[in-house]
Amino acid sequence: MTAMSTRGFARLASGAAGTNFGYLDEQTKRMIRRAILKAVAIPGYQVPFASREMPMPYGWGTGGVQVTAAVLGPADVLKVIDQGSDDTTNAVSIRQFFARTSGIATTTSTAAASVIQTRHRIPEHRLKEGQVLVYQVPIPEPLRFLEPRETETRRMHALSEYGLMHVKLYEDIARHGHIATTYAYPVQVAGRYVMDPSPTPKFDNPKMDDCPALQLFGAGRERRIYAVPPYTRVRSLEFEDHPFTVQRFDRPCALCGAADTYLDEVVTDDRGGRIFVCSDTDHCEERRAAGHRGEAA
Amino acid sequence: MxxxxxxxxxxxxxxxxxxxxxxxxxxxxxxxxxxxxxxxxxxxxxxxxxxxxxxxxxxxxxxxxxxxxxxxxxxxxxxxxxxTLPRFGHSAPLDTGRMAVRRRISATYKDLPGGQVLGPTFDYTHRLLDFTLAAGLPPPPPAEAPAEPDAPMPRVTDLLADESLIEPSPPEQPGAPVGDLTREPVSYPTGRDTRLQALARGDEGFVLALGYSTQRGYGRTHPFVGEIRAGAVMLEFVPEELGFPVPLGRIALTECQMVTQFKGSGERPPQFTRGYGLAFGGCERKAMAMALVDRSLRARELGEEATAPAQDEEFVLAHCDSLQATGFVEHLKLPHHVDFQAELELVRRLRAEHAARQAATPPMLQEAAE
Amino acid sequence: MALAAAALAPGFRDPVPDAQGTFRAVMEALARPGSLQRLATLPAVPEPLPPELAAIALALADHEAPLWLDVRLAAAPAVVDWLRFHSGAPVVADPASAAFALIADPAACPPLEAFARGTPDYPDRSATLVLAVAELTTAHGLILEGPGIRGRALLGAAPLPNDFAQRLERNRAGFPLGVDHLLVASGRVAGLPRTTRILGVA
The missing domain is CATH 1.10.8 (Helicase, Ruva Protein; domain 3)
Incomplete structure (x- = not known):
């Protein structure tokens, strides 16, 4: 056996059991935890943190995973959703990551979870006190597409200089008669910082306001953590003559009949056939278990 | 169902x-x-x-x-x-002047102390596919020369420094903190230490293209290869409890020092400036490109107008990392149907409104409008 | 020798879950001002270091997050040694360079202006003050309002500086700059982030 392969076997023997609870080392967790505490104390402000290189790609939830790993304890029950569903591949992959690295209990039930990591949706089921909702965030800076420079956007936040954002939204109104932002719709938190809610559809924005759960946001590639404490005012930006409105679907969920949820459009054939079903799969299943039926069920 | x-x-x-x-x-x-x-x-x-x-x-x-x-x-x-590896600290500054050199070339002098040493380079190979390699034939043994263990090989930049023609190396600052972008988030403007770290970790293709762009006029610096040297350098570490350097072993490195023009300013006389590149092993192309971009990123420090991408610290540092870039580009593969649904709904509504406006307009006016 | 022995007294019994549990209690406390959160595991500490302060220091301080100790704690070499040894955090003399200030004599807490309050660009670069009080209650005390609070909440603590409510109001008025407070007593922690308004006393 050569020197190289001997070392390889030694590593193999120590294996994955050698990694810490929740993958991150304790020093990294402390750094992230300190950032979370300041994020909670300064709602909507993006706290820079030394994001680590995780064993999954940037842009695939490394920020959310680091926040979750820093928060999670042995008593927690974790739910992971992507696009509202527990079953999409990346949600499955992240759930497995935590099950493997922390031995944590997992669930698909919103009500049973103490920590929920999400990408692009807020569960339909109203969250409750004691729960933590962790968002995966690709671009945390709400002003980024108006001003690409970090040095500039930082100054704009420091001075509460948010006029540019209103100008952008108003240009939409002039051109289309509507605000044409349908997801990642900017909000103002506790009357101060303008914040990106992550690419959730604006349908979900009202759920962020006065929410009983703590909302934490992790952007790994962009190295930012921010937060909305429970029971905090979260206002979607709007104009007096163009108040904020959310998407409405002109039909109910084809599976559970819910008329007040966000729907996925599913193409069922190549002749224009399509049905609309709840994007929140857990909510939809619960409703069906309770006897609710839609037209395709 | x-x-x-x-x-x-x-x-x-x-x-x-x-x-x-x-x-x-x-x-x-x-x-x-x-x-x-x-x-x-x-x-x-x-x-x-x-x-x-x-x-x-x-x-x-x-x-x-x-x-x-x-x-x-x-x-x-x-x-x-x-x-996942523990971090014990940072090494003592490397002394590449004491490198066991395997390759050393300078484009600025025909000959110089220590001579030009080509080493194992592709430079003058004619790029013809070698079918003896395909056949797995053993190569001829390398040529040998008597060893000159103590032949001095000063760095070219040190030779120029004797006349103050080139800016000196930044003075050593023992005990000064060394930036590490893997431990703390970058805040702009950042220091040269962090910039060099970002460039060393940066994607070779990206750094190469940026360096190339400076040669084509996007932030031109008139570079010369002062020296490229490759070989093995002793790595030393000062454990806090001992207080003196302990050798950890030799590592293979390629270093490039670009010598670039500088017209001088009110405070500083005309002098050559430098760009620096350092990479593990034989990554010569990377070290050269890095040295070009390092020099371009010093625009602000040297009072030059920064207009080109390679002079824009935030642009370069935010985009040079291949993992960040590939992760975010490839994340587009992940499902986005919730956002897409939101856009679909809006486009349908806008189209319906557009159609309604068209229908409400008399045909004569429609024609005139076209 | 006695000092060395004190420094080597154990820290957390089970460092990974104990640090997580402590952090989680602190996070909940700051997220819900006016609530008391349980610090489930407290380390054995040298006198006069309150074990709640010790738990928070162990959970959150390290070589990147320096500690400042008030006069009562700084005067006890066993406490300084113990904190240095178990947290790895530098113990700094200048309160302005501390990430966490451990205060065992809360009535004598220095004015908030002595601590880092962040900058307009980086309001997060600010201190967290941890005060060990004798009493902590939600039955009466300051009337609180703000993020994290459903309607209003009460928080009472003693002893505190006489002008504590005014200090908090001044601190809040400087938002987003400011310091954040944690109050601890008998295995409980309460948070007063810089966003909390003080409406009076009940």
């Missing part, structure tokens, strides 16, 4: 098994050993170590094997491993 898709878990597990099978390829072909990769694909290993920020040939070879030769993927594997 419609049933939503399930079974992501099984699909992922099966994809991993298939990947392992495909990685191995035809089992009739012998399996690659890590030593074969480390020895015979040495420059790929060097690049993975450089961009992976981890000097470990065995782990880099393993990463390359596991990544099926995909360099960016291999860098990713090595970085993910690096994060």
């Amino acid at each position: 419609y049933v939503a898709v399930k079974g992501g878990e099984a699909a992922i597990a099966n994809a991993h098994r298939l990947l392992a099978h495909v990685r191995r390829g035809d089992p009739a072909v012998p399996e690659l050993g890590l030593e074969q990769i480390a020895e015979q694909l040495a420059l790929a290993v060097d690049r993975v170590m450089t961009e992976g920020s981890l000097y470990d040939r065995e782990l880099a070879a393993l990463a390359l094997k596991q990544a099926r030769g995909d360099l960016v993927e291999a860098v990713f594997l090595l970085r993910a491993c690096r994060t």
